[in-house]
Amino acid sequence: MSNDHGNNGGNGNGGNGGGNGDNGNGKKMRRSEHWFGGTSKDAFIHRSWMKNQGIPDDSFDGRPVIGICNTWSELTPCNGHFRQLAEKVKQGVLQAGGLPLEFPAMSLGESNMRPTAMLFRNLAAMEVEESIRAHPLDGVILLVGCDKTTPALLMGAASVNLPTLVLSGGPMLNGRYRGESIGSGTHVWKFSEAVRGGQMSQAEFMKAESCMSRSAGHCMTMGTASTMASMVEALGIALPENAAIPAVDARRHTLAQMAGRRIVEMIEENLRPSDILTRDAFENAMRINAAIGGSTNAVLHLLAIAGRVGVDLSLDDWDRAGREVPTILNLMPSGKYLMEDFYYAGGLPVILRRLGEAGMLKRDALTVTGQTAWENNRDAECFNEDVIKPLADPLVASGGIAVLTGNLAPLGAVIKPSAATPALMQHRGRAVVFENIEHYKARVDDPALDIDADSIMVLKNCGPKGYPGMAEVGNMGLPAKLLAQGVTDMVRISDARMSGTAYGTVILHVAPEAMAGGLLALVQDGDEIEVDVAGRGLHLHVSEDEIARRRAAWEAPKAPASGYAKLYFDHVLQADKGVDLDFLVGCRGDAVPRESH
Ligand code: FES
Numbered sequence: 001m002s003n004d005h006g007n008n009g010g011n012g013n014g015g016n017g018g019g020n021g022d023n024g025n026g027k028k029m030r031r032s033e034h035w036f037g038g039t040s041k042d043a044f045i046h047r048s049w050m051k052n053q054g055i056p057d058d059s060f061d062g063r064p065v066i067g068i069c070n071t072w073s074e075l076t077p078c079n080g081h082f083r084q085l086a087e088k089v090k091q092g093v094l095q096a097g098g099l100p101l102e103f104p105a106m107s108l109g110e111s112n113m114r115p116t117a118m119l120f121r122n123l124a125a126m127e128v129e130e131s132i133r134a135h136p137l138d139g140v141i142l143l144v145g146c147d148k149t150t151p152a153l154l155m156g157a158a159s160v161n162l163p164t165l166v167l168s169g170g171p172m173l174n175g176r177y178r179g180e181s182i183g184s185g186t187h188v189w190k191f192s193e194a195v196r197g198g199q200m201s202q203a204e205f206m207k208a209e210s211c212m213s214r215s216a217g218h219c220m221t222m223g224t225a226s227t228m229a230s231m232v233e234a235l236g237i238a239l240p241e242n243a244a245i246p247a248v249d250a251r252r253h254t255l256a257q258m259a260g261r262r263i264v265e266m267i268e269e270n271l272r273p274s275d276i277l278t279r280d281a282f283e284n285a286m287r288i289n290a291a292i293g294g295s296t297n298a299v300l301h302l303l304a305i306a307g308r309v310g311v312d313l314s315l316d317d318w319d320r321a322g323r324e325v326p327t328i329l330n331l332m333p334s335g336k337y338l339m340e341d342f343y344y345a346g347g348l349p350v351i352l353r354r355l356g357e358a359g360m361l362k363r364d365a366l367t368v369t370g371q372t373a374w375e376n377n378r379d380a381e382c383f384n385e386d387v388i389k390p391l392a393d394p395l396v397a398s399g400g401i402a403v404l405t406g407n408l409a410p411l412g413a414v415i416k417p418s419a420a421t422p423a424l425m426q427h428r429g430r431a432v433v434f435e436n437i438e439h440y441k442a443r444v445d446d447p448a449l450d451i452d453a454d455s456i457m458v459l460k461n462c463g464p465k466g467y468p469g470m471a472e473v474g475n476m477g478l479p480a481k482l483l484a485q486g487v488t489d490m491v492r493i494s495d496a497r498m499s500g501t502a503y504g505t506v507i508l509h510v511a512p513e514a515m516a517g518g519l520l521a522l523v524q525d526g527d528e529i530e531v532d533v534a535g536r537g538l539h540l541h542v543s544e545d546e547i548a549r550r551r552a553a554w555e556a557p558k559a560p561a562s563g564y565a566k567l568y569f570d571h572v573l574q575a576d577k578g579v580d581l582d583f584l585v586g587c588r589g590d591a592v593p594r595e596s597h
Pocket of ligand 1: 111146147218223225
């Protein structure tokens, strides 16, 4: 089947490399035929070296070549099963008559990478973009799992705009500890606070470690990995059910095969990311994020992905899109269940159907199936209404991400109300300031620290430039002496991010960040700060004269002197623009690079 979606390969200087020649049979040349077609010396070179892998002659007969971009790594445990998944994708590609060729991409694992995997998201995106463009590929499947691998690969592929399909690796099975379900990340924070507050022994804490991560897959709470797996399904760039099938469920392998088959058809249909990643698709994703109680990290990643395809998405869009949407998914950290339960309850198709029926979905948004979002999901069935709640009986009446602005965050800051304490959403308190994460660690449990439950904890220099890399440290643990008193939440403000598995009244992504000279840099102990989530305000109550005096005395912390960290530091955009590198924004297309032999 052939269906031209009217796209010639990007809105930059790219074009459809396959559209500018003929292959000798009067047919349009595929992009890959610029390498593998014909009888020239160059074609000899391209084919001959490939044949050392045992690829037969007729594999180069003009059939579509599919790149399988694999983020497998033993250092990224969430993606540790991707070799098997890639084999299933290959089977699907072969069944559909394509030639699958697997290639590696920089793998970004949250649990091991320092200072933070986010520092390298844009580096991986750049690597993926150039790898796709440089090679004889007609389309790509992106194998993604751990948090940053999803946005990194999609950002890179979107800047090339070849037919692209995202396949997530799937969540781990539920953690189980002493007969209870425990969630990735969420229970680490809970248990570690319990140890610090004296309610859990160190020995029990160590026992829980093996009980949490007990199968292949990524974090099984609605953390950033599950959120981003849901986002790609909601955007329509992944197949239906991509988000929730557990990594070890046989149906994940089936989905991988179906993805392999489908990408071959997408190439024939010339169905590209720019056809799918439209404003409507982003509207759907933002609303789905509200409905699932998704991670605040999705704000940054979707802004960055939108920037790659020329969709003008803003923080205001995030605030508006989510306001009317209730959170109906009862998953940790906002609720009680885990991703395995979500799949058995019907998965993301149920949420898409519910929003579609309520007029909250752009039903006509095109997806990788060639069908619309509504056509894909209109028949979804729910099998557990306590996991996926009806819209009339939601977990949180108004989900979504609230965007706060004011003198403390002129470009915006975000909070996830569904994870916060209602009583703290309107709060005025005295700042207790930590200049950086080391200062926080050294000071938070000092018995002499002048802090109480009404104080506002302020952390500086953890933003995009500050850490560098905008680490997930915004959900600072509370002082042990307050935990021991039974305090469970306090207002916390920073330019950092927060793990999607975390919770609390945590105001994040303050922009401009302290390191870039934002007002946050000038906050001092004892300053009055006012938080008004309903009114979307965030204000520092210090006189203009005093601010001017502090600014004159302020010195920017030292910037990285060399290496990738310097490139990143010099070019990274602030949180309100998605933390992409300024020179990577936009689509540069799939034009075939010039020959080198
Ligand atoms: Fe990889 Fe959470 S650590 S998804």
